[in-house]
Amino acid sequence: MSRCKNAMNNDNYAQLNKGIQANVLEKIRDNELTMRSNTYFAIKLAAFIVVVVALLTALTLLFSFILFSIRASGEASLIGFGSHGFALFIGLFPWKLLFLNIALILLCGLLLRSFRFGYKTPVSFLFLGIVLIAVFFGLGIDEGTSFHDRLLRRADNHRLPFFNDLYEGVRVPPPQSQGVYRGTIVGIEGNVLTVNVDNPLGIGTTTSLHVIFPDDQATSSVKIGDRIFIAGEPAVNGEIHASGIRNAGDMPLRQQDQ
Numbered sequence: 001m002s003r004c005k006n007a008m009n010n011d012n013y014a015q016l017n018k019g020i021q022a023n024v025l026e027k028i029r030d031n032e033l034t035m036r037s038n039t040y041f042a043i044k045l046a047a048f049i050v051v052v053v054a055l056l057t058a059l060t061l062l063f064s065f066i067l068f069s070i071r072a073s074g075e076a077s078l079i080g081f082g083s084h085g086f087a088l089f090i091g092l093f094p095w096k097l098l099f100l101n102i103a104l105i106l107l108c109g110l111l112l113r114s115f116r117f118g119y120k121t122p123v124s125f126l127f128l129g130i131v132l133i134a135v136f137f138g139l140g141i142d143e144g145t146s147f148h149d150r151l152l153r154r155a156d157n158h159r160l161p162f163f164n165d166l167y168e169g170v171r172v173p174p175p176q177s178q179g180v181y182r183g184t185i186v187g188i189e190g191n192v193l194t195v196n197v198d199n200p201l202g203i204g205t206t207t208s209l210h211v212i213f214p215d216d217q218a219t220s221s222v223k224i225g226d227r228i229f230i231a232g233e234p235a236v237n238g239e240i241h242a243s244g245i246r247n248a249g250d251m252p253l254r255q256q257d258q
Contacts, residue, residue, distance in 0.1 A: 052111055056133060059104040063138035066097050068148040069170045074227065074248030078180065081231045081244055088178055105130050156204075171251065173198040174229075181230040181240065182248055183209075188224060191216045195230065211240045218245055227251060 070076055075092050078085040109127045141147050148167075154160040155167035173182035176197075183206065187194030191213045196206035211230055213219055222228060227249060232242035 048111070052108060055104055055108040055111070056130070059101050059108065059130075060134050060137045061141065062097060062101045062104070063134045064141035065148060065166075066094055066101070067138060067142040069094055071142065071249065072148075072152070072170050072251050073172075074182070074229065074251065075174075077229055077246040077248055078174070080246045081180070081229070084178075085180070085231070085246075088174055088180060092174060101134070105134070171198075171204075173200050175200055176234065179231060179234065181209075181211075181232070181235075183228065183230070185222055185224050185226045185228060188219055188222070191219055193219055193222070195228070197230075197235075209235055209238055209240055211242050211245075213242050213245070218242070222247075 070093075073092075075089055078089040078092075081088075105127065108130055109123075112126055112130075113123070151160055151163070152167045152170060155164045158164060160167060174180045181195070181197045183195040183197035185193055186196055186208070193211040193213075195209055195211050197209050199205040199207055211232070222245065226247065229246045229248050230240060230242050231244040231246075232240045234240075
């Protein structure tokens with residue numbers, strides 16, 4: 001009995017297979033299916049790899065630039081000014097670049113998903129892998145190389161096609177209307193700092209202001225040459241009555257300032 005069933009199953013399978021073959025051949029004859037050579041699939045695979053590598057490179061460089069812009073501008077220090085500083089940091093964060101990076105991650109994930117390897121990999125693992133690649137190599141580019149610093153210097157001389165405004169934007173300080181100033185200390189006398197404050201409306205220009213603190217303690221941790229953020233009342237008659245101070249890091253100097 002079992003032999004009979006096996007024979008019937010084999011017959012059914014053979015008939016089904018013949019039917020599929022006949023259907024495929026008929027579609028080929030009717031030009032509904034086109035035969036492709038191995039060269040075609042090799043070119044298609046190579047193009048797929050090139051596109052995926054290009055997307056991974058773009059999102060990695062974009063992520064590294066986001067890290068660079070935060071580091072070079074020193075804007076993370078604004079969080080030290082409390083809720084007001086945190087809100088200002090959120091407002092200055094390059095959200096458009098982050099959303100663009102997310103879009104590139106999704107596009108890269110969808111392309112990989114269409115490939116056999118990506119199709120067999122869980123979606124969460126696939127996108128997590130892409131994010132980890134961007135974070136790992138993005139951190140490496142920002143902290144381990146001078147890639148973005150060199151491009152920033154080229155932007156200072158207006159020799160960076162397409163991305164000149166993007167890099168020049170790194171040097172733009174917070175709006176002074178928010179009660180936060182960024183500048184470089186050029187003099188210290190007791191509780192008064194003389195600071196060349198960056199001008200948001202004229203990149204590369206500064207205004208010398210006297211920053212007055214309630215006592216000497218606030219100025220004891222800084223020295224001449226430090227870049228700082230200052231929280232305080234709007235400047236009046238060349239003076240700022242400050243309520244807080246934070247280190248702004250070391251932004252790469254312009255060649256003309258070196």
